[in-house]
Structure formats: C-alpha cells, structure tokens
Amino acid sequence: MRIAAILEYDGSCFSGWQRQDQARSVQAVVEEALSKVADEPVQVTVAGRTDAGVHALAQVIHFDTTAARNAYSWVRGANSNLPDDVAVLWAEEVKNDFHARYSATGRYYHYIILNRPIRPTYLARHVTHEYRPLDVASMQDAARFLTGEHDFSSFRAADCQAKNPVRTLRQLEIYRHSDLVHIHAHANAFLHHMVRNIAGVLMTIGAGERKSSWAEQVLEARDRTVGGITAAPDGLYLVSIGYPETMNIPVVAPAFPQIVD
Structure with a gap:
C-alpha cells in the first residue's frame, strides 16, 4: 500500500532534507523511524527537498510498504522513534497514483x-x-x-x-x-x-x-x-504543499500562526 504523511521539523540541526553519508539529514531520521514501525526498510519520496537550516511546517512525503498499520500506528509509532526536532502530524493510506512531488499543484x-x-x-x-x-x-x-x-x-x-x-x-x-x-x-x-x-x-x-x-x-x-x-x-x-482536493491531503494549520501567518 502507499502511505502519505505530513511532517513538521526544525531544520536548525540538520544538513537538509536529503540523506548524506557524513551528516544528519531529515530523510535519514524519518526513514529510520518509519522502518521500525513497518518492521521493514522504508524509503520515502518528498514533495520538496529543503536545505540545511530550513524548517517545515507541513512537508509531505509518501512511501510504499507491505506493512499493515492503521493511521494512528503510523503517526504514534513514528513519533516515538523520531528525535525531538521532527514530528509526523498526519498519515493515511492513499491511492497508488498519488505522488508527493509530482501530484503537487x-x-x-x-x-x-x-x-x-x-x-x-x-x-x-x-x-x-x-x-x-x-x-x-x-x-x-x-x-x-x-x-x-x-x-x-x-x-x-x-x-x-x-x-x-x-x-x-x-x-x-x-x-x-x-x-x-x-x-x-x-x-x-x-x-x-x-x-x-x-x-x-x-x-x-x-x-x-x-x-x-x-x-x-x-x-x-x-x-x-x-x-x-x-x-x-x-x-x-x-509552510504547505497544495494538491487537488480529490487526493484528500489535509491542510495543516501552523502550530504558531502568530509567527507564520
């Protein structure tokens, strides 16, 4: 099945989104956390790669997995294995034609x-x-x-x-x-x-x-x-990624709208 998820992260202590051999990346910690929940290797596709020091309020990813987990388990399980500067805000099964990057409008x-x-x-x-x-x-x-x-x-x-x-x-x-x-x-x-x-x-x-x-x-x-x-x-x-309404990707309100309104 294909799962879509929305992430929030503080980019201050990351070398950026993309996995790197000798530096801490958001992708690496997210894939490690999701792999533990799935009990199998997970590779994610991201809507937009962010640079070192850049933050995300609602980054979107998708991944394919054979693991049968409900939405609650993906969110709670991932967050229990993620560092304090990354959190999964939402996760749901989506249609196989959904693509975090190419479906974005x-x-x-x-x-x-x-x-x-x-x-x-x-x-x-x-x-x-x-x-x-x-x-x-x-x-x-x-x-x-x-x-x-x-x-x-x-x-x-x-x-x-x-x-x-x-x-x-x-x-x-x-x-x-x-x-x-x-x-x-x-x-x-x-x-x-x-x-x-x-x-x-x-x-x-x-x-x-x-x-x-x-x-x-x-x-x-x-x-x-x-x-x-x-x-x-x-x-x-x-702040957010836009998708067609038919794909049912929710719009997540910023946790601190007085900063990013």
Whole structure:
C-alpha cells in the first residue's frame, strides 16, 4: 500500500532534507523511524527537498510498504522513534497514483526577518536578522516585477539541477508585524535557493541600497551573478504543499500562526 504523511521539523540541526553519508539529514531520521514501525526498510519520496537550516511546517512525503498499520500506528509509532526536532502530524493510506512531488499543484514558503538593531535570542536560527531598517513599501513595489510566469535563472543556485528555469510565482506578499518582516511566496514550484535569492534582492532594496526597479533588472538579466546575496536559511519555512482536493491531503494549520501567518 502507499502511505502519505505530513511532517513538521526544525531544520536548525540538520544538513537538509536529503540523506548524506557524513551528516544528519531529515530523510535519514524519518526513514529510520518509519522502518521500525513497518518492521521493514522504508524509503520515502518528498514533495520538496529543503536545505540545511530550513524548517517545515507541513512537508509531505509518501512511501510504499507491505506493512499493515492503521493511521494512528503510523503517526504514534513514528513519533516515538523520531528525535525531538521532527514530528509526523498526519498519515493515511492513499491511492497508488498519488505522488508527493509530482501530484503537487503548488508550494507555499514563508520567510521571516527580524528587523531591529539587536540580534535575536530565543528566535535565533528561526528568523533572519537584518539590523538596517527595511522599507516594506519599496519591497512591496519590487515584488510586482517578480510575480507571474518568468525565467528565474537569476534567482536559482549555480548548482540547481532543474532543466527548466521557468516558474509561475502566483503570490509574493511582504508585510510587517512590529519588528518582524514577512515574505510570503506561493508558486507552482520553486528552483533551488529561489526563495532565499528573492529575499536577498528584496532585503537589498528594502535597506535602500537599490531601487525597486532593480528587481526587474535582475530578473531580465537571467544571470545569478547580478542578483546579490543569497539570504540566510534560518528564517525560511516550507509552510504547505497544495494538491487537488480529490487526493484528500489535509491542510495543516501552523502550530504558531502568530509567527507564520
């Protein structure tokens, strides 16, 4: 049978999602926990691989197994074998044509910037710190150049393996709550480092180093070297993955909506 599951994890102490020989990965600890529940080796497929330091509020996976377990057993059994920084929020049997990655219709990311002169304490590794005042209005103005279907070559990592750099950025919102500046991005799919590179451009504009129109210039250049910094991973959250309603994958509300709302 095929099982789909939704995961929440703190990426601070992981080298990223993907299994690596000499580093701690989310994939490795999840597969180890599920294998113990199934009493057989389990390999999972993920909706979107996250980088080192990136967090997930509702990452989606699927796996195939011959083990007969109910939903409660998958969730409770996996969580009893997972470290404190990873949890299974939901698990159910799904149709065999469900695919965590290829069935997805959209991805939602959220980037959080603590914008104050003093560095974070309890929010360290969970927000990006920018000490310079950010002008949210200019960041919002820049966002309009990036929404829609574009070639995002200037916003992807040099080692990005995607064959096609064209993506549809359906929504890019920037707003402030007190000292926190939020960037919310929704697209059909994202390139490697795309959200962090967009955040880097927007922060540069917000800090007054560039005008809003620079975002359009970077986009049209189709050259990563003109795009400035890649923002830190600490403030990046994979919020949710969208699927057709017929697949019955639930939308999980964030545990802390006041942080990622």
